[in-house]
Amino acid sequence: MTAEQFADRHIGPDPADERRMLEAVGYGSIDELMDAAIPEVIRWHGTLDLPAPASEQEAIAELRALAARNTVAVSMIGLGYHGTHTPAVIRRNVLEDPAWYTAYTPYQPEISQGRLEALLNFQTMVTDLTGLATANASMLDEGTAAAEAMTLARRASKSKSPAYVVDADALPQTIAVIASRAEPLGIEVRVLDLDADELPGEFFGLHLQYPGASGAVRDHAPLVRAAHAAGALVTVAADLLALTLLRAPGEIGADIAAGTTQRFGVPMGFGGPHAGYLAVRAGLERMLPGRLVGVSRDADGNPAYRLALQTREQHIRREKATSNICTAQVLLAVMAGMYAVYHGPDGLREIARRTHDHAARLAAGLRAGGVEVADVAFFDTVTVRVPGRAAEVVAAAAERRVNLRLVDADRVGISCDETTTGAHLNAVWAAFGVDPVAGEVDAALPRELRRTSDFLTHPVFRTHHSETAMLRYLRRLSDFDYALDRGMIPLGSCTMKLNATTEMEPVSWPEFAHIHPFAPDAQTAGYREMIAQLEGWLAEVTGYDAVSVQPNAGSQGELAGLLAIRSYHASRGAGHRDVCLIPSSAHGTNAASAVMAGMRVVVVGCDADGNVDLVDLDAKIDKHRDALAAIMVTYPSTHGVYETGIAQLCAKVHDAGGQVYVDGANLNALVGFAKPGKFGADVSHLNLHKTFCIPHGGGGPGVGPVAVRAHLAPFLPGDPLGSHVDAQPAISAAKYGSAGILPIPWAYLRMMGAEGLSRATGVAVLAANYVAARLRGHFPVLYAGNKGLVAHECILDLRPLSKATGVSVDDVAKRLIDYGFHAPTMSFPVAGTLMVEPTESEDLAELDRFCDAMIAIRAEIDTVGAGEWPAGDNPLANAPHTAAMVSGDSWPHPYPRSVGAYPGSVDRMAKYWPPVRRIDGAYGDRNLVCSCPAPEAFED
Template identity: 55%
Template sequence: MSEPLITLAQLEQTEDFVRRHIGPSESEIHSMLDAVGATSLDDLMEQTVPGSILTESGTSVGSSKTEAQALAELKAIAGQNHIFRSHIGMGYADTFTPNVILRNVLENPGWYTAYTPYQPEIAQGRLEALLNFQQLTLDLTGLELASASLLDEGTAAAEAMTLAKRMSKNKKSNSFFVADNVHPQTYSVVKNRADMFGFDVVVGKTENAAESDCFGALLQYPSSTGEIQNISDIIAAVQANKGIVSVAADIMSLVLLKSPGELGADVVLGSAQRFGVPMGYGGPHAAFFATRDKYKRSLPGRIIGVSKDTRGRPALRMALQTREQHIRREKANSNICTAQVLLANMASFYAVYHGPEGLKTIAQRIHRFTDILASGLQQKGFELAHNTWFDTITVNTENKETIVQAALAKGINLRTDLDGQIGISLDETTVRSHIEDLFEIFCGVDHGLDVAALDANIVANGSASIPAELQRDSAILTNEVFNKYHSETEMLRYIKSLEDKDLALNHSMISLGSCTMKLNATAEMIPVTWPEFGKLHPFAPVDQAQGYSTMITELESWLVDVTGYDTMSMQPNSGAQGEYAGLIAIQKYHESRNEGHRNICLIPSSAHGTNPASANMVSLKVVVVDCDKNGNIDLADLRAKAEEAGDNLSCIMVTYPSTHGVYEETIKEVCEIIHAHGGQVYMDGANMNAQVGITSPGSIGSDVSHLNLHKTFCIPHGGGGPGMGPIGVKSHLAPFLPGHNVVDINGEHAANGAVSAAPWGSASILPISYMYIKMMGSAGLRKATQVAILNANYIAKRLEQHFPVLYRGRNDKVAHECIIDLRPLKEASGVTELDVAKRLNDYGFHAPTMSFPVAGTLMIEPTESEALAELDRFCDAMIGIRQEIAKVQSGEWSSDDNPLHNAPHTLADICDNDWNRSYDRNLAAYPVEAVRRNKFWPSVNRIDDVYGDRNLVCSCPSVESYREE
């Protein structure tokens, strides 16, 4: 008999994206439901989520779309953007992303799905790329110590200000000087940060910096309008008054200019965007940050350091600042929890691919075109604001509007925010015809200028636009890595060699609790590199970015619906920035009610470390609220401390479900207690993957949350960045959302300060979350949350016979993650949580979150994207490790000669002729049969963290040092 025909609706359902995003099949879901004691997903929700907050209505984002439908709809929206040629500058430049980097890094899940390298033995590839980024930064800035990237130039400048405050010996000063030729968006971010710390910002001409009694100063080199000044005497004068001098610099100009470090700067920062990273309407872009060695303990962000492994071989790791927020909390240097690793890697590969000579050629070409443009305009009687420049000139003109309209008619954007002046910036994409277009715009069709003749004149007579004393004479990028891979074949193999050292989601499940490493679907990623999104300057006229406006507006409406809030701000470009922006809104709300004295922030002891660090950034006093033995907020302690704070209570920062992976039954009561004392509720969005479609922070009673789009809404982690942390707020906080001083994004509240350099943060990765929600639809979003909870409970059920599950909620259920307690085993056997984490590498897995929020534990979050086979493979690995621990407990293996203590095992171990361990090398390398089918080999053995911190090396080792090792 023939098969019965199915309906068209059923046929269309077979192409549904939801079933591809959610890992377990329907039959697997039923099997797991049986295992955890539930009859359906809805029944599991009723058993797990408090009835007072559980909703059955879900979200109202519409029905799901297929991949083809969603891509077609977004392509049509992208087509509303108009890609004009940008000569706006202001810290953003068009660039060519080398195709070998575009295809093999930016579009490669081996690079974009990796997690932050907290397990360095399986992250040596991106660590090497980041070390190259640090070396690139050191060479171009002329300083001694560099970080592995910050979020953007504006926030990097704000971090420089706080470093200056900590390190300046001018302790009596509360003033920070900002030169009036700093990029305006940078000034806004710095001023906003200063206001929250209570610093005074003094704005003045660069040459007047020393006249201000300041703890620090920020200068721009070259200036925002293009001028190149010799700032060495100014730097020295500020330093003589005990101030710390920071210089924001253009990275490409530093190829030709004397480095700010050579001029005496204490800190040098800027954006690495023009090293091969698309403008993307503002981000994501990696900022670089360098300082003097003596300030290393105050350096914000992460440092990659060279250490050694147990075989004595060089090995890389994150040094000094690794998760410092979780250790130092409100005393942390900053609240930065992520970086821009993927983008920093792209920039470092750009430098590797071009090498020092290639970069010089690019920089010289840009500068030559600028000389030609300046010379031609001067011949035609135009007055330039400065007589020095690298890539930017500013033209004084009385017919500004006529020129601007002529440019727009040719599809060209010029800088227009200057009174009586027009700015023109060139970049590596500039060609001769572009210069001819600019001549026509300024001088008319019959201008009579010849680019070749102007060029010949410059060659014959030389150029004085870069002062002789400021021309770089020091070598750059002398390390071997920058002088070896200049053909595409060599570069391709170098990128691949690094990728092969890293474990990412394209290899196996990454079960990091609180980090939500879920599928980053290819269909979501494709629009990121569409030129309609990638080539827009963030300060382009808004009528040229209608596609972005349409997409962002629709995405905001969906996120409002999902969260139960009233308004969203898309500006914060990381979760930590979202926390900061949310707390600013709370504090400004209190001030608007003449309650600016409210300065106490209650934070549960289990909170994410960024919470107290963020509270410190807005000058809040942190008071810790105890948790009970079940990991829940102690209501009695909360009431007592809220009462004690009284009229000084500003807010509480709470995570839901709790950081312990449980739906706390009393969450509504927590909100009511805070509101009764006049405070506001900030709900950390880290665990939003357990709320979407089944509850919402707004309905629970929260006033503001940030959303980790790089977690719940599928933007990939990128090896430690990019992130995106927009905030949702109730209507009473909406007037206090971030504004922008270049682009009006906030209407009547446009005067609010910025928290990030670009108006909409890292806008070019928003299509990822847009596509995810569009393809999932309301039903799919709800089911994703349900299956995430199911998967976590399934893992807890399978592992509970082997490891204690530390916290449970109602009906002994966990939320979307569970914590297993290794402390009893550690006491009985000596095997540590670190041993278990490293042994998991041998099984082909990245370790779960280790020792957070409770020391000696592992926090496991499987997400909804992992199928039953992968969940079982992970559980089998953990059970296998438990059996290995038992052999240590029984004395069959000694405490220092067992596969856990020696993990992870490398090929060098397995091939060692002197293998003399008490266990078989097959067991070391292939602990279970499944590993043989897809073995991931860690490239180094366990790394010596103590050695790395005691012998801090954060630059590329020379070839000789490797030979010595």
Template identity: 55%
Template structure:
């Protein structure tokens, strides 16, 4: 989608001061106005915002000068500036393939999901009663993958195909019983997949064996293998004999499969694969220069508790209705920590939803027709190339041909292809690859053939033999034709008209609470405004229709975008270098620790493998450290939630010769600016270690202090938190890392695209499939920083701290604030202690969380980092009116609890224990509760003006785990 914006004349940019103020974006982003801010400060007892910050943030770490960033632009001006950058990208027709294909996003899906804040501003569905729409869409996704792969279970998506393959390797390693450390990787896998596998394997002591599956003799012991289907060069192999031999040796086999090809080819589960992985990008998701795209992961049910990421499962609610929730190992790494099988606690939810709805819209017949059309055109292309005197490497293919050039000159072919604005894959000087896609037409095939004909006319008339090849039902080029059915569930066979799909999408959206409904006050998750102006450029084709391996000459706009964003983030963090490659916060953690590990290796200190981690840390921290081959040693926290410096010193001394790193979150996971942070960094440095700072709480630092100045050596940034990329219901995100100067040479590289100084050979390998991760959504953070400027970003941080302290102050007499800083203040989030309520009224933390739904709110973060507490983060985007409404809800709930404590209300049959209340539960059957329907449904005045109804009652999670189902139920289950 192209935004048609007029280009300013230079004189138009000379806006006077008044118009600059009127068009300023910062007041649009920041919720409280100046009058509100003053009122809130009065409640806290401060005369100014700066006075509050002076008492909250230690003076020793304060940044005493403005950030050196470009002047803030209005929304309109920023869009114009970014459009000029976008115009420097050249949108060629891409036939490069390698796991990335141009696709068509059905407009009904583009407008109603991708561009719809009702979908993209929702949070991860940890409160499932108010996330049933998203969960149903993800269940559809899992069913789609189960059906296409022929395996028994699938998860709710992963980050990309390469990292999904790495997760498959980890699972295989974990369950292997043959004690081998070798992992076979077919040389026919995509090169970026091999790159990521090598990066992931090395710290774990896994030996990657890249070879030819046809000649591998299995003399080398292996615990697993990964094969590409079809191969990266397009050839379709029959892997059955290889898999039988691998199984005989006790090895698990993963097949990386193109899901669209599986509508025509025998699925991996039917020829013996243990795991299948891949990308669903070609199911209606733009190329986006590499992402975001939803990967898939499917396996056998016996491995269900080892599957990385999330799985949506079917359970039942309090009224015994079918209800969905995240199942089994969800957030397992937060519980198991260093024993977790993966650090991945995320999914590409928004993209998985799009892919699932693409399948719903087209259905099994439509998907097969798309695949047949692509294959037919590939057959046509192959015949034409042979008539032109070229050789194709195999007659077994789906959509990709490897063309042997023979006596023809590569440079001549590339010159014509550039003239026609077509990109081909270059294997070497003797061969090129061509991968067709959903957008390919007969005219495109003619243009491709013209490239290979050179300056000659085509010596044949394509139309004469085109029709017989169109939509062929069987093809000699498909050696393993699919016989089994797929997508037989009604959901994939009903919504094929736009009217029906539109209503289905709206029905699901209405079941989900998002930022369009109310604030989502989750601590450590920063659910701030995702402004429309920030989102618009994501859909511009100058960003969306670019292949991640397109020639650099065509991606100058992206180059400018990256350079500017890297410079801005470096200034904000105080670091010397930035890598934009990690495509999730967990990937950022992993990449940052790998950089530290490589630094030690480079200094001949590879024996440094101890990672100190506070007991309060995110669960992904210890999981990431273990994935990097490190040994986790816990550091205690004191009664105020701060790192116990004495314990830190003792552990650093004890492991001095082995110390690799400390992982620390700042402000702390307990929502406090620790006074001793510089001393903590100095202690670690004095023993030869590096300091990794988890940037989850960067929203409290921007413009006020900087990780690089504090003493951190590495920090990852959650762009989906601090820098406004929306959560998308649980993904996408981005987790770039900033590093100090001595670590810059070790930032991630990439096997396909050079992204580091070619003279440097010390960098770590790729941590994600695409060189710049999910590149297309970086425009969101570019727009945010560009529109806020230094003053706006700093003000946002101050107001985030103000909002959190305002909530803490208003609620402290009802719920004790568990941790506070030296002056009795919190950072940008506060932890409210509800633990006493269990003893006084038998009220559990979940009772409060579910009752908040009746008031129209999503619960804060529950029971983390301290069990029996809630962690509240209001962000700077929420107005005083919304903060007051949220506080009023919690105060009202406390009064409801007081009635239980006094004996006035039954300790078991009360509004909290029975929450949330659905509309159906209120109007059907006899009302037998001791409280009124009115109290249940309309506990606050605003609920009478607008009521968000939970779609289901409280869900029985244990039932779902005992009766595990992760695919669509038959329709009669809902009757």
């Protein structure tokens, strides 16, 4: 394969297909199409300054060379990141399986039952171990989970105090993220040594670490009682592996538990991605941020899963949203939940006991050698005092390829984990200059703090312990689902494109997977060089001057960009500027992020063509000129249009002293043809899981880097372990966020090169216009720009048809399942519409298959409208059709079984059958069940 061919592998249509598509759209070339679609005022006609494209083999070789510059040492640093053994059956059949990693967020639950069940396992695992009532379907990492717990406590507490108390023995990176989130919201964080300092008279919340960063295991029950007496809520950041042996937070009255599930089979990855968790006591479940999987029932009354309550609350509540988190870490949550399924409660206890035994043996050997070990109860971590010698000991251990934690000049922290061996203990003892210890060692857990309650009692955690059983369970669940490995997922605003295998392979390499985020710089040279290259390429592609990859989701990139703007204004003595203008068409996370950044949201209207109304913009600027901080605008617009007034918009805001934030969600329509950093924007976040090929993973992981012009560069996210006083806010718990998946966009950019990236953009825009051209005579295309062209997506307006026939947008979405498709984005940004984004990866045959299906569905709608099928009993109203439904003994419907089962030209040999019929979401919200139901629920 030559270097130029990877783009041909990535881009679906071949030159002949492109010619046919251009003919349908009415243009002679892609360049001609792009010149017509993109306003000349922002059009960029240069060539991206990127390395010449590498072949797949060359890119892998370069990544191998970078990986070789990382040192995979034995990590005993701890601080919430631990070595773990990923069971091979889970690594191969979840992490490395496109059936799992190419899936989308389960907003269409009927075709997402496998990953929804896996997430319900995750939620059940968390609630069982924490002893709390309800857990969500994962958070971004422990630091952000703890910050969300803080804001949840503020909402739920009756206390009027702005004070939030944090245990000084909390993880330092968690303290940093909490402080970053608190400041814009006016929350006063007080970090106290709770062994010595008294709680204040008034405070709304208390954050405890269990075990502490030092390793200490404390009885927190008295603190919980004291906090409740003061009207405060208590969050316990708990280690789930420790909770297999230690009393659960819920058993001492904790209101919230937060943390990470990283050590449940998920590699450290230099900081991520990992599935954080958040669990709450009864009564707080409707305040949980993020996603929550619940049990409902389908049209036949059978149990079925779907997202509950919080689903896309940002788009519904906007500036009133309680969180800007709109993603999760689904792929990693699936891995962690399956780790618990595979090992079961007995296996987890055994791993925890072995981990604790190693720590106890380590401490006993050090004490026997005359080393001072902190005299506290511990689970897996000990703190050792060696006055003036700490750095020397850490260096001596590093020479033996073991990383310890340098606490300060006098103290060293040492953590054991699932991967710890006797040889590792010998190396540590040698670093301290003591002899190995032999014989039995007593456990170091106080009897009164040991767990007595059972956990993971559901049969799913007691069944699949052989590899055969686990393999078949994973296969059964993946067969339930529809992902990109089956066919097209034409979701507007979500850019579901090819995640090439070559891009994915390096994620599992030990040199990338098994690096602690706080490992010494000398051991991470390859990682840091790769990240620097990636940040440089992203800056070149976007036209900005600096990039930080720390934000581990698009929502976090938004927050980082707005905090940079806030800090910039403050640095110029303009801290009073706090108004953020947001168009009514914007992504819902925009408004939520602005509120989290301490800004006031002012909505700017859109005109009849879906563009930002520049007249209303002028009025809002005039009204708020002295307080204007920023405008957040998505480009191309959320309506799928290249707005002609974008340069004018930027100028107006700048003239009023504000900054321009361009949401990078739709960057797939710009790369190689326009640069936000050059047409007037000051800052953007980029969705690497959209434009740059990190897979959606069923709803995460993602990476949302923030890119800025030079004047904002000093205000990019800071290192969470940074010690300088003027450090910038930390957005994520690790300096480089979810670094473990950054090889994916690195490989994509390296193999595509400048020409490939530009061609990908052009083909994505061509594909959207081709779909619009084929369907315009059957469904109105709601918005269009210059010469009737759309950008990378088009909105099909079903409202007139729904009004005339009663067929809803839901009916069309579910009927598409029968035709073998995942539905486009439903009712966003306009209710009653479908937003279609085909991307550059789908070939012409798949585009035509989708268009043919939509045209056939239009004919079915007309049949309903003509009265030939009843409004409430037709193939659309009854969709999707399951195999059980169409093969049943009874068929009372006025259309043939074959029409329900095999509509249009569906390939009978490749038919996808959904496992459940249409799900009743309202029933599930009224009867909230968010953990594994009893097996009896599935009996006929």
